[in-house]
Structure formats: structure tokens, C-alpha cells
Amino acid sequence: MTVLSLVACLLALVCLQLGTQYIGVGRILGLFVSLLFGRSVDEQMVDTAGVILFQVRLPRVALGFLVGSCLASVGVALQALLRNPLADPYVLGVSSGAALGVAVAVLFGIGTTVLALSLLPVCGFVGGLVALAVIYRMATTHERLPIHSVLLAGVILNAMFSALIMFITSIMEPNRSFGMMAWLMGSLTAPAFPVLVALSGYLLIGLVLLFKQVRVLNILALGEEPARSLGIDTERVKRFIFLVSALMTGAVVSFSGMIGFIGMIVPHAVRLVLGADHRLLLPASALVGGMFLMVADTIARSLFVPSEVPVGVITALAGGPFFVYVLVWRKDRLA
Amino acid sequence: MKRRQQGILTGMPFMANITPRTFIDDAGRKLYVAKAPARVVSLAPSITEMLFALGLDEQIVGVTDFCNFPVAAKAKAKVGYANPNLESLVALRPELIVAPREFHRANVLAKLEELKIPVLLLEATSVESIFSHIHTLGRIFDRSTEAHAMTAAMRSRMAELTARTEHLARVRVLYVINSQPLITVGPGSYIHQMIGLAGGLNIAAEAKAPYPRLTMETVLKEDPEILLFPRGSVETVSRSEQEAWRRWTTVTAVRESRLREVSADALNRPGPRVMEGLEALARAIHPEAFASEPVPVQP
Numbered sequence: 246m247t248v249l250s251l252v253a254c255l256l257a258l259v260c261l262q263l264g265t266q267y268i269g270v271g272r273i274l275g276l277f278v279s280l281l282f283g284r285s286v287d288e289q290m291v292d293t294a295g296v297i298l299f300q301v302r303l304p305r306v307a308l309g310f311l312v313g314s315c316l317a318s319v320g321v322a323l324q325a326l327l328r329n330p331l332a333d334p335y336v337l338g339v340s341s342g343a344a345l346g347v348a349v350a351v352l353f354g355i356g357t358t359v360l361a362l363s364l365l366p367v368c369g370f371v372g373g374l375v376a377l378a379v380i381y382r383m384a385t386t387h388e389r390l391p392i393h394s395v396l397l398a399g400v401i402l403n404a405m406f407s408a409l410i411m412f413i414t415s416i417m418e419p420n421r422s423f424g425m426m427a428w429l430m431g432s433l434t435a436p437a438f439p440v441l442v443a444l445s446g447y448l449l450i451g452l453v454l455l456f457k458q459v460r461v462l463n464i465l466a467l468g469e470e471p472a473r474s475l476g477i478d479t480e481r482v483k484r485f486i487f488l489v490s491a492l493m494t495g496a497v498v499s500f501s502g503m504i505g506f507i508g509m510i511v512p513h514a515v516r517l518v519l520g521a522d523h524r525l526l527l528p529a530s531a532l533v534g535g536m537f538l539m540v541a542d543t544i545a546r547s548l549f550v551p552s553e554v555p556v557g558v559i560t561a562l563a564g565g566p567f568f569v570y571v572l573v574w575r576k577d578r579l580a
Numbered sequence: 581m582k583r584r585q586q587g588i589l590t591g592m593p594f595m596a597n598i599t600p601r602t603f604i605d606d607a608g609r610k611l612y613v614a615k616a617p618a619r620v621v622s623l624a625p626s627i628t629e630m631l632f633a634l635g636l637d638e639q640i641v642g643v644t645d646f647c648n649f650p651v652a653a654k655a656k657a658k659v660g661y662a663n664p665n666l667e668s669l670v671a672l673r674p675e676l677i678v679a680p681r682e683f684h685r686a687n688v689l690a691k692l693e694e695l696k697i698p699v700l701l702l703e704a705t706s707v708e709s710i711f712s713h714i715h716t717l718g719r720i721f722d723r724s725t726e727a728h729a730m731t732a733a734m735r736s737r738m739a740e741l742t743a744r745t746e747h748l749a750r751v752r753v754l755y756v757i758n759s760q761p762l763i764t765v766g767p768g769s770y771i772h773q774m775i776g777l778a779g780g781l782n783i784a785a786e787a788k789a790p791y792p793r794l795t796m797e798t799v800l801k802e803d804p805e806i807l808l809f810p811r812g813s814v815e816t817v818s819r820s821e822q823e824a825w826r827r828w829t830t831v832t833a834v835r836e837s838r839l840r841e842v843s844a845d846a847l848n849r850p851g852p853r854v855m856e857g858l859e860a861l862a863r864a865i866h867p868e869a870f871a872s873e874p875v876p877v878q879p
Binding site for chain 2: 265301432434438546549552
């Protein structure tokens with residue numbers, strides 16, 4: 246874990262260097278050191294490099310890391326809960342539910358800000374919750390419910406929500422639907438500092454709450470019967486994890502649109518390398534997911550300067566080959 | 581036979597079947613319109629405005645949900661916008677459909693072709709292309725005189741407006757279509773060109789797309805002196821989002837508090853009112869050029 250954290254820090258440093266304008270490591274460290282020695286951020290805003298570093302790249306790299314961590318962690322939790330490696334917030338329709346919540350809010354102009362806190366994450370949360378409520382209902386019938394029906398429900402929910410989102414964009418005024426489509430494709434926009442703090446708040450609380458469940462997740466992964474026999478109130482745990490997942494996905498989607506792939510791919514890759522123990526899997530996935538999105542976003546914003554590419558496109562294009570590589574590598578190791 | 585000879589004589593046999601009633605649209609499709617259509621459907625607000633400006637009130641039988649100018653447009657049958665209903669289109673028995681290039685969906689076009697309803701696709705990539713659209717429509721509807729008068733008036737208005745600002749120093753401008761993610765205008769869009777005509781310098785001039793997503797880093801590096809937010813019946817960047825721009829305190833426009841709104845209704849529609857849009861742009865970019873006159877009251 247220490248190694249992973251170290252790698253994450255180094256990667257963050259690399260990501261901070263790249264962009265429209267290259268800023269060398271020496272320069273970055275210099276800026277940080279002078280920050281530590283009492284010079285305020287405002288005093289450092291003397292040149293473009295300082296502004297870009299502190300106001301654009303740092304918040305963006307931080308946001309990328311947080312969003313990636315959350316998506317990967319939610320993926321781990323949902324996969325354990327539904328005992329299916331295909332479960333992730335995107336596939337189960339939680340992301341599109343959240344996106345629908347946000348789209349409805351934007352359509353009716355509820356996107357107002359109160360004390361730097363947008364109401365959009367709340368709308369996203371409600372949308373994500375609706376999706377998970379349906380899945381929860383299905384997953385808690387007393388008769389045996391094959392897990393693939395739950396996934397099927399997710400896929401159908403996803404399709405339904407996507408259709409509703411498309412309907413909303415189609416009735417929107419052309420100029421507004423244009424912006425909405427761009428947001429849906431996933432993008433990390435450097436948030437203002439208070440927004441970043443607020444979002445970090447949501448997400449870190451979510452991560453801590455999930456981390457507290459690692460042992461329970463380990464047991465649940467064995468099946469509900471064994472879990473119940475060990476005295477775990479499985480329904481309560483499920484409800485709790487669903488709620489936390491919806492909260493985190495809602496917040497993430499309202500800020501960065503629909504970034505797919507991370508929630509499914511990252512837990513897989515990590516599980517292949519480190520095994521299925523959630524005490525290790527969850528924090529490692531959080532770190533790897535964060536790094537993955539951080540790097541993907543760096544590519545998205547430096548590839549076609551001065552334009553940027555939707556980061557959702559990069560995660561999907563980079564995630565596939567990465568996944569294949571991990572599978573192949575794992576096979577070699579087994580042989 | 582005569583046509584063919586003509587083509588060979590001019591040395592361009594491939595032009596042989598181009599007659600005065602044959603038109604090439606902006607998607608490179610060739611269509612033949614035998615006589616001025618008596619029934620036309622418009623699939624974009626800008627097209628509706630052009631048709632009305634050419635005096636075709638009687639001929640327009642269908643418009644989009646967003647066609648609100650002139651007032652008479654609101655009374656016309658609506659056919660949706662992004663996904664116009666093919667049946668309701670056909671039910672209007674149009675002899676011509678004029679649509680924006682984005683409408684280019686092969687299956688719908690093929691069906692309309694099958695139904696023998698010609699579709700003219702228009703794409704505004706420059707101010708000149710707007711003039712050419714007006715001329716094309718003028719020729720199709722036998723309103724060439726009106727079309728020429730209209731574009732001549734527009735050209736003289738454009739000349740007058742550019743004359744006011746061309747001797748002034750160019751101002752670096754960022755035109756914000758959407759804030760999150762940041763979308764602006766780039767080369768290949770007529771608004772990019774109009775910013776230049778209004779005495780501005782679009783900071784997204786290096787972008788490769790007509791409507792690029794711009795990185796915030798580029799904005800900081802290029803340091804716009806004016807931020808422009810289009811605003812109209814439907815604004816794309818709300819006031820609270822505009823306020824959020826104030827945190828970029830190193831940007832000259834923010835430091836000197838030059839966040840300005842431009843009337844978007846005319847500007848965002850590549851039609852006859854586009855010079856009103858140009859004037860709004862010029863006033864926002866170079867208010868000093870209009871200092872001696874009172875600002876016209878916005879309706």
C-alpha cells in the first residue's frame with residue numbers, strides 16, 4: 246500500500262507537469278516549497294505558471310484522483326454485494342440515474358448554488374438512489390434471485406434513464422442541449438477551491454464509510470447465507486452500502502458527468518494482482534482508480550491543445566487495452 | 581441535348597446537367613427544384629428567419645419548436661427540432677425542406693428522397709455563407725431581387741460596423757457558450773469570424789474545431805481582456821455560473837471586471853438579423869466606438 250501511495254504521488258507530480266504549458270519538476274517543487282515557507286497562494290499568482298499550477302492543474306488533478314477513487318471503490322463495494330464482477334455504478338444504471346437527476350435539475354433551472362454548494366449533487370444522489378432502490382428491491386426478494394437478473398435490471402434501467410436523458414436534451418433549446426451533451430461525455434473542470442473542499446468532504450466521508458465495511462464485504466462476498474449465520478444483518482448492510490454508493494456516484498456524476506469503465510475495470514485489475522481480500526482490495530482500488538483517472542485526464546487535456554477531449558472517451562479507450570494486458574499478464578504468471 | 585452541348589462547349593462536361601434550377605447544398609448534394617416551391621418547411625430558426633425576410637410568409641407551412649421570430653413564425657405548424665417527426669413532415673406536404681447541415685441523417689434523407697421531397701442542407705461556416713444561403717433561397721423562390729437587396733443592406737451595415745472598430749486596437753476575447761465544460765467558438769464558425777469583424781481577437785483561434793472544448797489553461801495563458809456570455813431568451817451560462825468566473829483573478833477581463841453579455845438571439849442565428857448580432861458584439865468589445873450615441877433600448 247505504501248508503494249502504491251508513493252507511485253500515486255509520483256504520478257501526480259508527472260500530471261502536474263503536463264498540459265498546455267510544460268512546468269518542470271524543479272519549478273513545481275519550488276512553488277510548493279515557497280508555499281510552505283509562508284508565501285500565500287495569492288503571492289504566487291505572479292506568473293501564468295503559478296496560476297495554472299495552483300488554480301487549474303492542482304484542483305483538477307486532485308478532483309481526478311478523488312473521482313477515480315470513488316468510482317473504483319463503489320465498483321468494489323457493488324461487486325462484493327452483488328457477488329458479480331460485472332457490477333459497477335455505470336452498468337447498474339446508478340450513473341445514468343444520477344445523470345438523469347442532474348439533467349432534470351438543469352432543465353428546470355434548479356442548478357443554483359448555495360454557499361458554493363450546488364444542489365446538483367443532491368439531485369444526482371436522488372437519481373442514483375432511485376436506480377439502486379429498484380436493484381435493491383430485486384436483490385432482496387425472498388425467493389432465490391439469479392444475480393444476472395439484477396444485472397439485467399441494471400442494464401434496462403441504464404437504457405431507460407439514458408432514453409430519458411436523450412429526451413430531455415432533445416426538447417432543450419439547441420444551445421443548451423449542446424452543453425448538456427458535452428457534460429454527459431464526462432469532463433473534469435477545475436473546481437473552485439470551496440467546491441473542491443465540499444466535494445472532497447462528500448467523497449472522503451463516503452470512502453471512510455465504505456472502508457469501515459471491508460470485513461463485512463469479505464464475508465458478504467462468500468454469500469448471504471454464511472453472512473447471516475455469522476450474525477450479520479445483511480439487509481441493513483446492503484441498504485447502507487447502497488446509500489453510500491448512490492451518494493458518492495451522485496456527487497461524482499454531478500461534477501464530472503458520466504465517466505464509465507473505472508468502476509468495473511479497476512477493481513478487476515487490482516483483484517487479479519492482489520487477490521480478493523477487501524481489506525487490501527478496497528484501498529488499493531481506490532488508489533489505482535484515482536491514478537487511472539488522473540492520468541486519463543492529463544491525456545485528455547494535453548493531447549489536442551488548446552482543445553480538450555472528453556475524459557470519458559479516454560478512460561474507455563485506455564481501460565480496454567489495459568484490462569486485456571492485465572489478463573494476459575496474469576495468465577503468464579499462472580503458467 | 582442543348583444543355584449537353586453547352587457543357588461541352590464550356591469545357592466542363594461534368595457541369596452539363598447544372599441548370600439555373602439545380603442547386604448544390606452545403607453537404608454537396610445536388611437537387612433540382614423545377615419551380616418556386618409553394619410549400620416549404622424550415623428546420624432551423626435561422627432558416628425560418630431567412631424565409632420570412634424574403635417575404636415567403638404564405639409558403640412557410642412548418643417550422644421548429646424554437647422558431648420564435650418573427651412573431652408570425654409562432655403561428656406556424658411545429659415539427660419538433662432535433663428529431664422532426666417524418667410523418668408530420670410529410671403530412672405538411674412540403675415541396676421543399678430547408679434544414680441545417682446537422683440534420684444530415686442518411687436514413688431520413690433517403691426516405692424523403694424516396695418521397696420526392698427535396699431537402700436543402702445549409703451550414704453557416706462564415707458570414708459569407710449566410711449571404712450565400714440567402715441568395716440560394718432567393719433563387720429557389722424567385723426572390724433574387726429581394727435577396728440581393730437584403731444582403732446588400734447587410735453588407736453595408738457590416739462595412740459600417742467594421743469601419744467603426746477596425747482602427748482600434750484588437751481586444752482578446754473569450755466567447756463562452758458553455759461554462760462546464762468550457763465550450764467556445766473556433767475557426768470554422770461564423771461567430772469566430774464575427775468576433776474578428778467586431779474588432780476582437782478570439783483567444784481560441786488555434787483550436788481545430790468550430791465549437792471546441794477549451795482547456796482552462798489555454799484561457800489563463802491567452803489571458804482574454806473580455807469575457808462574452810451570450811444571453812437571450814434562453815441563456816446558456818447562468819448568472820451564477822458567470823459569477824464563478826470571477827475567481828480567475830489573474831485574467832485581465834476578470835481583474836478589470838469586463839464580463840459582458842451579448843444578445844444571443846440574433847447572434848446565434850445565422851440569418852438576416854446576424855448584423856444586429858455583429859453590432860451587439862462590436863458594442864460589447866469596443867463600447868468606446870459607440871460612446872457618442874445612446875445605446876438602443878433592448879425590447
